[in-house]
Amino acid sequence: MRLAIAGIILAFVGASVQAAGALPPAEVMRRIDEVQIAFRDARYGEALAASRKLVAEYPSVTAFQLLRGAVAEYVGEFDEARQAYTEARLQEPGNPLTHYRLGALFIRLGRYDQALAHLDDVVGSHAWDVSWRFLHGSATEKTESIKHSQVLAEVAQLKIDVLMEKGDVEQARAMARDFGIVRAGVDYCADARRQTSGSDRQRALNAYRLAALASPPHPECLLLYGRWLTDDGYIRLAQWMVRDSIRLATEPNHRVSGEHYLRIRLSGGREISKRAEQLTQIARQRFIRDGDRAGATQLLDEAMQLEPAFARPYLQMAMITWRQQEREAALGWLERALKVDPDCWRAWRNLGQGLVSLGRHAAAERPLRKALELFGDDFGARLQLARVLYAERRYDEFVRETRQALQLGGAVPPRDVNDVSEFLAVFERNGPGESLPPVPDPKILIGWSYD
Template sequence: MADKSPSASFIRAMAAEKAGKPEEARARYLEALQAEPQNPKTLHRLGVVELRLGRAREAVVLFQKSLAIAKDPEVYLDFGAAMAGMARWDAAATVYAAALRVAPDSVDAHYGLALALHSQGRPQDAEPHYRKVLATHSHLGEVHNNLGVALQDLGRFAEAVAAHREAARLSPADASALSRLGVALHHLGHDAEAEAAFRKAIGLAPLDANIRHDLTCLLHAVGRPADAVAAGRPAVALDPSSARNWLALGNAAHAMRLREDAWRAAAAAVRLEPSDPAAHNNLANALRELGRLREAVAGYRAALDLQPDFPTAEINLAQILSILRESNGALAILRNLLARQPLNVEAWRRLAGILAEAFRPDLAVAALRKAVAVAPDDADACADLAMAAAMSGWSAVSVVACRRVLRLVPGHGAALGQLVHQQRLLCDWRDLDGLEALLLRRVREGGEGVSPFDVLSCASTLADQQSAATRWAAAKARGTIPVHRPAALPRDGRLRIGYLSSDFREHAMGHLMVDALETHDRSRFAVTAYSTGADDGSPLRRRFEQGLERFVDLYRHGDTDAAQVIASDGIDILVDLTGFTTFSRTSILAARPAPLQVNWLGYPGTLGAGYVDYILADPDVIAEGEEAFFTERVVRLPDCYQPNDRRRAIATTTPARADCGLPADGFVFCCFNSAYKLTPALFDGWARILAAVPGSVLWLYAGNPQVAANLRREGEARGLDPGRLVFAGPIPHAEHLARHRLADLFLDTLPYNAHTTASDALWAGLPVLTRRGTTFAGRVAASLLRAAGLPELIVDGQEAYEAAAVDLARSPQRLRGLRERLVRNRQSCPLFDTPRFTRHLEAAYRAMWDIHLAGGQPRAIAIAAEGGSGLPSAAQEGND
């Protein structure tokens, strides 16, 4: 008969288990338990077999029964392993802790407990148990590696690097140790070493997609998106089911502006992990880059449905709603976020940006002050504060913010340019020469971020201005998607001209352009005004809306949508009237909504943009031989590039001198230019002029009280009685024109001339004395005077300028003759002959379009003055 004693069954069960026959072993252990049901060893081994057969619940019951009979450390270890295998980390930790109470020195129990605690997210509790194992088993590379991971989780990266290095030394073929070492090195900023570790790990485990994922993330983080894409593609090929691999590849492709690749990668991640809010956020980012803004909004909302408290997605959604001009929705999102996270600097910055775009710079300043209070060392927040304060007219606040930015980031281009401009607006000339020299050096060294407008009023060259504009235009075009233009639209034989501007309102540019736009020949030209500025409710705004054939309000359209509207209208020539001035929308031009695009009037210089074909000028503002400094092809109108409004009203009542703070007697020099056009050298000359003309005064515009205070201080430093400086504040335009009658001579500025202010003076009958400059901005007054029939008021050189001013003040009869000629010419001179100007303008458009229709590239054009036929003609100046 067969021996069925418990010991014999147990022995046969052990043999079957050892031979890899778990079913037979189970049967034999059950036989043993029938004879001796309370045998702890048999219960233990049967539990182990049940575990191997995949019956974890049965195994747990057997382990518990065994331990109830005898506290055997080996049972605890197997029981703990069972819990760990079921990912029951809390139970595993409890079991391993119980094992240590029975056998305090058990290395296996310490290691099991360390792994269980670590897996619960308790690296600080796991660390001492890893170290307990290594105290007696320092040769175990795996334990060093896991200790390193725990130290990384605790943010102790230097210690983690040491642990991973030891793991790699002990186990040189362990790719995991090298990969973890790479992660720790990256956290310490040792990126070259990190990359080397990752690449060595890939050499050991070329099919490990996780290591390639980590390398992809590293390369993306250090600004090498092309290399990151190269690393990320094998990762998704090795493990296409991993959403994290697709996300990493998508991030790298996004950084490279591989828009389609980024979208496909993000879409794959969403398909694989539809409940991952980060994947939805990334997909929305990719859709935004593709110009699919409404789909992007849906993507961000999907991310927030999954994770309502997701600041990154909230800020992204607010930003895109702002782009879509849904400001109220964007503001609501950000305010809700800030109610939860009042220390979120990025949210404050985004809130401020939307408020500024909504023409509430005062509220933007308040928001940015909070951002700077939260993060005083955040240079971006300080730079935003400087810009918002400038928009509010708070130049002193802007100056302080700019100086803070420059302390944080010496050489910061935008802050340096803004500081120069704001100090100019305040006439605070202390250290201005040095700041301007720094600004121009940055431009000449190819520095980014300098606004071209800030360069115009410095002692800059045409080359400087082109350099700054080229980089600025490229930045504005970055990420822009060309819009679709219809292949063909019904045509009525007219050339379609679109005018793009934020200044169809009570604004200097609005006053200049309105008459010319109204005067277009509607039988030959279909004219549309595209307004990107807010409706200020002014009579001038109503005049634009009512006086033009079409007026399209694009203020609430994002740049892409606005460009698509223009393209869908089939505009032939789009004329930008804003340039790089406040509230410009250059990205609309970058989307190329029209076959031909023109820079005119709003900005006195090149836009430096390959997407702008022509610049309208005249022989004075752009001299022969200067074409190379303009990215656009130069079109010269015969008289003056600047139009004027024949209906510009002048108040009939002239104020008394006393009402304006002027003396009853004495010569009145004036300059109503903005304060930023004044310079110390110019003021030196004015002081000498006043000294040479006893009893004279200088009447200046000062919208900011600090301007008057600073100029009085500067005057005293030059020996001037402060009473000889008189300051005019802002008043309605018609009354402002009327007060020009109290002045005797307008003194122009350099390097940035009077532009609209010179036209105002000449229209009001006040002669303007100008010194010809070396750039477009410094020659406008010369162009105006020539077109007004007063070329003798154009001089070259400072000495001639001062001598002419003094001579005119001492020659009242000559000055009276100039005034009479100006008033006599006002109805007939080219400067104020708007129909003549518009015919020349239309000839320019027709010449541009004829070249385009013939398949030619844009080239220089000169428009001849209209002859006996009454029609102007065009001549091509070359093929450059």
């Protein structure tokens, strides 16, 4: 998704700098640069505080309002971002940047009609002939219009995002063709598969997005794109991509696979508030990236109030409390996740894994078996179950589960497979020992990791 690209957040703020009362443009830019340096250095709390201070001192400077809104949006303070952008629009109604930022924010909030209205205002701020070609021209004219304007290119991408988020996937594909974003005769799916093995997740996501917009789309690539989006927290769009892969699938097993994935990884396909999705995604970043537990918890509390039946905020609260050594609280959050979504594979798996790590092997068996019932190809969960069985001296079952796990290990790092194989070989040669079997848990499967 375009909104995942943090670089667009501050990219155009400098363009709005004009004479600002007592502050000349050079001084405005110097102060903006100070905030941007803090932002680029991942000192987001400091950047937000500095932008707030600038607005308090110079409330009539539109660039400072936009800056505050951009930083607030990035850290999930959506109400503050909207307030800042609205103030900027009131100060400079004709400034296209204020409409661009409001449009992008409204997409994050799931208010798509308002987003499109602001994006149309951005287009309308251009010369009449330019905006006409963008809106009504031939495919060639539309393609040329975004080649000559970075702003219009971004608007086109955001409009496509809106269509995809609303589930108007065919219309999104038509728009991508009209603007030359995808071309006939290019195998975008093959290119996306090549990107899968690389280390650049954003590049792979962009490649799969193009594959989803191509005509005709490949059902298996749509499913893979849905899985990539799931890992990165874009639940709503992931649901639409998986649904589209089911609709276009020609093989019954592909349809079954997609329907199963919707059920156990995507809230059963239930509609999720876009705002709750975004708050959950940003909360994870604020905790893991910034160590900001208080800020992350605040966002997750809001997400749970908006969507009480959305399991992922509970999973994130479990992760936060577990990492803070609050084990019982973490297990409680996982149990709450299962109350709102009994088919949530990740909640069953994490509950079983947590109980194993605490040595509660008897209690761990049920959640691990349930996780494997939902997703049998889970290498790590099967080894966790094998450890439980070993600890309970059910050695025949331990061997069976370990061998079954090793059959799944084709994509697992050789060291992890070797450790498991060596332990099993020693056990079969010498019988049980004092140590428990290893339980490596590599994050290898797209769509089943990172949460």
